[in-house]
Amino acid sequence: MPAQGDSWTYDLTVRTPPFRKTVYTARVQGATADAILEDVQLGDENVRQWAHSRGPSVVNLNLSLFSPYPVLLGEMFPGARLRVENNDPRTCGTTWSCQLSGRVIGYETVRVPAGTFNAVKVEITQSWISQGQTHDRGEIGGRTLNVWYAAETKRAVKFSSRGNASQYIDTNFDLELASYKVK
DSSP: OOOTTOEEEEEEEEOSSSOEEEEEEEEEEEEOSSEEEEEEEETTSOOEEEEEESSOEEEESSSEEEOOOGGGTOOOOTTOEEOOEEEOGGGSOTTOEEEEEEEEEEEEEEEETTEEEEEEEEEEEEEEEOOGGGSSSOOEEEEEEEEEEEGGGTEEEEEEEEEOOOSSSOOSEEEEEEEEEOO
16 A cells, blocks of 8 residues: 555656656655545646545546556456546536446556656556537547556556547657555
């Protein structure tokens, strides 16, 4: 379980216009068996606080990400299906049609700037259709978001998102762990 003060720094590479590279940080402010409160910051943007609760979900952490803490996801074994909640209204507004599914792919060795890790890979498939009446124009979108979790880091070591360009979120990016401090 992560503890207050644990922190992670990631390198973010956005692969669609406006292309950019920046730093993404997360720091635990508090943790219980059922929730983890953290501050996240993307580049020079304002710090944002988020309370992660038990269960798999897509969340708005200044990026649209899947649950970063494996301890809150429960047991993950290759082939397991995940029932994923959408807690990012930018990809599923009240008048939208949305689908999310997840599955545990299995174990892989993943190399990121912070090192090489034996990690569990999870794949999230997401699609959405927005209705034109609530936005300037409707949007049909989707993406596949892969996440790798390593036990020793207590948080995801890599996120890789690939999908259709979206007016609401970055769908093509890599977020790789550059450094971390855990107790």
